[in-house]
Amino acid sequence: MNDDAPSLKQLNRTFIGSVLFIDIVGYSTRTVPDQLEMKELFNALLAEAVQNVAPGDRIMVDTGDGAGIAFLGDPEDALFAALSLRDAIEAGRVTLGEPGFVRMGINLGPLKIVRDINGHTNMIGDGVNDAQRVMSFSEPGQVMVSHSYFDIISRFSRDYAKLFVYEGTRQDKHVREHEVYRFGPPKEDQTLADKLRDRSRARHVVDSAPAEATPAVQAAAPARSGALRPGLIATAIGAATLVGAVWSWTSKPEASPPAAAVAPAPPAPETVAPKTAAKAEASRPADVKLAARQPEGAAEKASATVSASASTDAADKAAKPAEPPAKPGTVRLAVQPWGEVYVDGAKRGVSPPMKSLSLAPGKHRIEIRNGEFAPYKETLDIKSGTETTVQYVF
Template sequence: MEQRGNKTIVCAIFFLDIVEYSKKSVTGQISLKERFNAFLSIAIRDVPVADRIILDTGDGAAISFLGDIEDALQAALSVRSSLLGEGVRMEPPLLVRMGINLGPVRLVKDINGLPNIVGDGINVAQRVMGFADPGQILVSRSYFDAVSRLSHEYAGMFHYQGARTDKHVREHEVYAIGYPGDLTSTHRGVVLKAEVEDSTGMHRIIVQAKRHWFAFAHQVANMERYAVARFAKATWAQRATFIAVTGIVLVGLGTGIYRLSHSPEDKQDVVSAASKTEPVMPAVAVGPKPVEVKSEKVAPPPEKKIQGIKQSARTRTLEETTGGPAIVGLSILPWGEVYLDGKIQGVSPPLLELQVVPGKHTLEIRNTTFPVYKEVIQVKAGVKIKIRHRFK
């Protein structure tokens, strides 16, 4: 990093912002920032420290990737995946806007002597991020041109959103990974799924119908946006052909409907049929009285008894015979990756509890900034223990 000091370079800048962060209470801001930092740390943990510069903006962060420009895209996708995987009942909800730009920046030293970046590259990244909706990733034209040529897979991920004008009357062509509202739609689907599992009877049927309707509407919206995007990329000749074919189809449908509804033969048939018909009294059928059938109660067959085996009053569940699983409660500050017997279980918070098999286990809690916390626990069936740890 020292060798790159005071140099102007071109790199990818990933800018993030927590939506309505300043409107939250102090407790809410702390909760949002801890979860935000945890997701961001996971997203960039595979990027070498020498290839990134992180700036804390208070309500977000700006990361300059001095190595591969793909690192910015992978980090953005990781953050969005973490946001989608977070529990929808977490309060306050963590909504993040994200923007990526490829542009020139100058490496300088800040007041503390630490590496910092300034320049048009980070300014444009912030402008692009400002155009995004909550949960959406927008990239600039320069970044799209560079990363889309690395592979066809990358090129197919982006959707052109048009030109946007910032407060300095400067236009920016932006591309989106996904569409506005995708995060909201996903959250709505998760909420409805959880509501279906918790409901019964008619309420369950209503919630299921609502869930399927939202899924159908979301798919229709995606197809509409895809068609609009393809139409925007088409040539003038292709657009003219599409409009002409659509017009012919609509005219044909309208003509067919008009002819069917205004057929003269149908009118004559209706008039003649109305004049010839006479009112007919309904016939009443007379027959013998129905015979009443008396139902007799049928005694259930005698219960078979197996000789040599004592019949229990009811079947015992697995939880009754084993005592149930052991519960390990977690209280980790500020955050940590939880490993049980060498296997990752998730990030706490939001992970608060683990159900484990009774017995002896090795619990590890890892944080990229602090030493690993390791503890051997002995848990019993049906018993809950609490693990508390604060990284310092």
């Protein structure tokens, strides 16, 4: 079995973790060749049972006749790893050793990760010891859990409480008493166990979409490209209309009616002398003179050009993309041993297993509760795209 090396930050720290202790039934009574075969099969089945849990969230220790696994993330991982191992043994109809092949116990409690005399990873603490004691109360093929583990796992969902049977108080060899629960859903609740197992597998599926292409950006991209096309078409139409109008004004002066056919201008007022009128005509701008010589229908063309330009401006304004929404901020949670997290008065979950929150920019009221302990309260000013850590120990 591979020995997962923890980081330096994990060594000599106290964790609250879910510990799964597994024992191969009848291992010590078998011959050495049988022990090797049993251990090889056990390692293969166990590796498959924990494959959905990230290596950084678990510590595996070989105990010789079994294994101990500390799950540092979701408490559910310990239960579903045990169920996956039990189902694989039943499906494979393992005939080595005693019926059931293994017995298992789960406990939630404090533990430390240390190095043993050979430099390998090991675990110490009451969380590990009690898991081993709970395991000793189970029969081959059974999964037994402690009261501390049942108490926290039943808070995740009401459905979990239906999956366990209270077995009462048991006493270990050190005369310590333990309240234990056996995993044994009735036949009518077997579909519930399957549903929760599928939920555990789905929780570890990682979305493969690129981080920079958020759903909002992906949704806006086709809309933006579709909005640009009408603007470009309207611009092209407006430019063609303008060019046609200018060409009609400047390229055909000979097509205008002869001077004799033009209606005579109205007589000038008596107060204006002929020379004065000529000077006024010479001083008029060139564009005004050109407009005076335009053929019939030129005014309608100019009006159409102005309308096309106005529609082009409106289309350009409509084609401008909307400003992207502000990116949310991230709040990292480091709560020990656990706490119920409330944001602005609304419950968001339990940490652990919840490790982070995504909140919109602005001020938010954070509250963390743990039973009868005084709650932790803090107001955070979340900035767009930033990370904030909330750390508290009850």
